[in-house]
Amino acid sequence: MNFTREIKILGWMIAIFLAIFFLPLESARFTTAIEATLDLARWYAREHVILCLLPAFLIAGVISVFVSQASVLKYFGAKAKRWVAYSVASVSGTILAVCSCTILPLFSSIHKRGAGLGPAVAFLYSGPAINILAIILTARILGFELGVARFIGAVVFAIVIGLLMAFFYRKEEKTRAEEQMNFPDVPEKRPLWQTSFHFFILVLILVFANWGKPGEGVTSGAWYFIWANKWYITALLSVGLIYSLIAILKINPWHVAGATALTAVAAVTTANPLITVTIAIAAVSAIALLDKKEDSDNRDWIHSSWNFTKQIVPLLAIGVVIAGFLLGSTHDSTSIPGIIPDNWISSLVGGNSLFSNFFASIVGAFMYFATLTEVPIIQGLLASGMGKGPALALLLAGPSLSLPNMLVIRSVLGTRKTAVFLVLVVILSTIAGLVYGAIATT
Numbered sequence: 122m123n124f125t126r127e128i129k130i131l132g133w134m135i136a137i138f139l140a141i142f143f144l145p146l147e148s149a150r151f152t153t154a155i156e157a158t159l160d161l162a163r164w165y166a167r168e169h170v171i172l173c174l175l176p177a178f179l180i181a182g183v184i185s186v187f188v189s190q191a192s193v194l195k196y197f198g199a200k201a202k203r204w205v206a207y208s209v210a211s212v213s214g215t216i217l218a219v220c221s222c223t224i225l226p227l228f229s230s231i232h233k234r235g236a237g238l239g240p241a242v243a244f245l246y247s248g249p250a251i252n253i254l255a256i257i258l259t260a261r262i263l264g265f266e267l268g269v270a271r272f273i274g275a276v277v278f279a280i281v282i283g284l285l286m287a288f289f290y291r292k293e294e295k296t297r298a299e300e301q302m303n304f305p306d307v308p309e310k311r312p313l314w315q316t317s318f319h320f321f322i323l324v325l326i327l328v329f330a331n332w333g334k335p336g337e338g339v340t341s342g343a344w345y346f347i348w349a350n351k352w353y354i355t356a357l358l359s360v361g362l363i364y365s366l367i368a369i370l371k372i373n374p375w376h377v378a379g380a381t382a383l384t385a386v387a388a389v390t391t392a393n394p395l396i397t398v399t400i401a402i403a404a405v406s407a408i409a410l411l412d413k414k415e416d417s418d419n420r421d422w423i424h425s426s427w428n429f430t431k432q433i434v435p436l437l438a439i440g441v442v443i444a445g446f447l448l449g450s451t452h453d454s455t456s457i458p459g460i461i462p463d464n465w466i467s468s469l470v471g472g473n474s475l476f477s478n479f480f481a482s483i484v485g486a487f488m489y490f491a492t493l494t495e496v497p498i499i500q501g502l503l504a505s506g507m508g509k510g511p512a513l514a515l516l517l518a519g520p521s522l523s524l525p526n527m528l529v530i531r532s533v534l535g536t537r538k539t540a541v542f543l544v545l546v547v548i549l550s551t552i553a554g555l556v557y558g559a560i561a562t563t
Contacts, residue, residue: 182426239287380404473558485519510558
């Protein structure tokens with residue numbers, strides 16, 4: 122018998138027993154935090170997993186399998202010009218419209234394919250931070266100046282954080298770069314335009330399926346038109362996906378036709394787009410797995426997407442539960458406080474002191490924001506007395522980081538690099554908040 126192992130088991134049993142025995146069920150704050158945890162987890166499962174994460178996993182699989190390592194290295198690796206790598210990475214968020222969790226499989230995929238640490242981290246930060254929809258919404262609801270400050274800050278942060286991460290770990294990156302220089306140039310299996318078409322059609326489906334609702338009272342304009350017709354636009358883009366599956370991936374046309382018919386029936390017979398999207402993703406995965414060709418990239422595509430799913434989803438689930446319990450559930454018009462009282466937060470981020478900006482950065486870094494939800498949250502905090510500097514600090518730290526996001530980043534980069542990334546985001550967000558707050562109050 123391993124005495125040490127048995128003691129550990131006994132210790133865990135005692136700890137779990139005591140935690141259950143002393144559950145403060147009579148405390149209204151505790152029961153409300155439990156409700157917030159369940160509400161956030163349910164909303165996340167209903168609204169975010171199907172529409173955001175599942176398409177993102179398919180896109181990550183495309184990068185991992187269809188995009189050759191040579192292509193990744195060309196734009197993000199040691200062979201790439203630095204200005205090209207950081208320019209591409211720092212503005213990538215303008216076409217993705219994703220949150221801190223949806224960016225993870227894409228980041229993991231390009232890092233796995235050989236992207237340098239600096240450009241990969243710049244991509245990781247910029248994906249959710251420079252979400253063009255969120256920037257526009259910020260400018261419209263919170264003010265033009267804050268929208269411009271958020272955009273400029275996010276682009277600069279992506280580059281600066283990427284460069285600093287590359288500098289801090291330059292020895293590792295040098296070794297990795299030397300290895301990449303010896304990689305042979307493997308010819309592409311298909312023309313670049315075909316891979317690009319398949320990739321971007323999936324990205325556009327992801328973007329328009331998640332197009333956010335315009336502000337209250339807005340019933341006209343391009344944004345409203347796209348939102349009101351987003352499922353028709355998504356369906357039109359799906360025609361491009363059908364073409365890609367048949368003409369580019371060479372999947373059996375009869376299999377594609379069957380998957381299309383099944384998705385169309387679901388769209389006609391149910392008013393819930395989540396069911397239609399789920400069936401569509403399952404159908405695409407099934408017909409790709411049915412490919413009988415030897416060394417099929419199509420099967421590898423789905424296998425790779427599944428591997429990202431196994432790696433990321435459990436960590437996200439844990440993070441969402443913890444974030445909901447500590448910080449509450451805030452989405453749409455729902456606001457359920459967590460174990461940490463909301464008034465503590467709002468009272469700590471007033472004015473433009475170093476502490477208020479730092480505190481806003483810390484809270485933003487750990488709190489989970491779905492795409493676009495940070496704007497109404499900060500609108501409410503501003504109405505409660507939040508300073509403009511802390512508001513910008515929260516906007517720069519919040520969308521790019523969250524507790525669920527950190528758990529996954531740690532599994533890719535390790536604890537130390539994840540901690541350095543977190544510290545850089547918090548410090549830079551604090552500085553940006555102080556500067557903007559000083560300018561805004563003069």
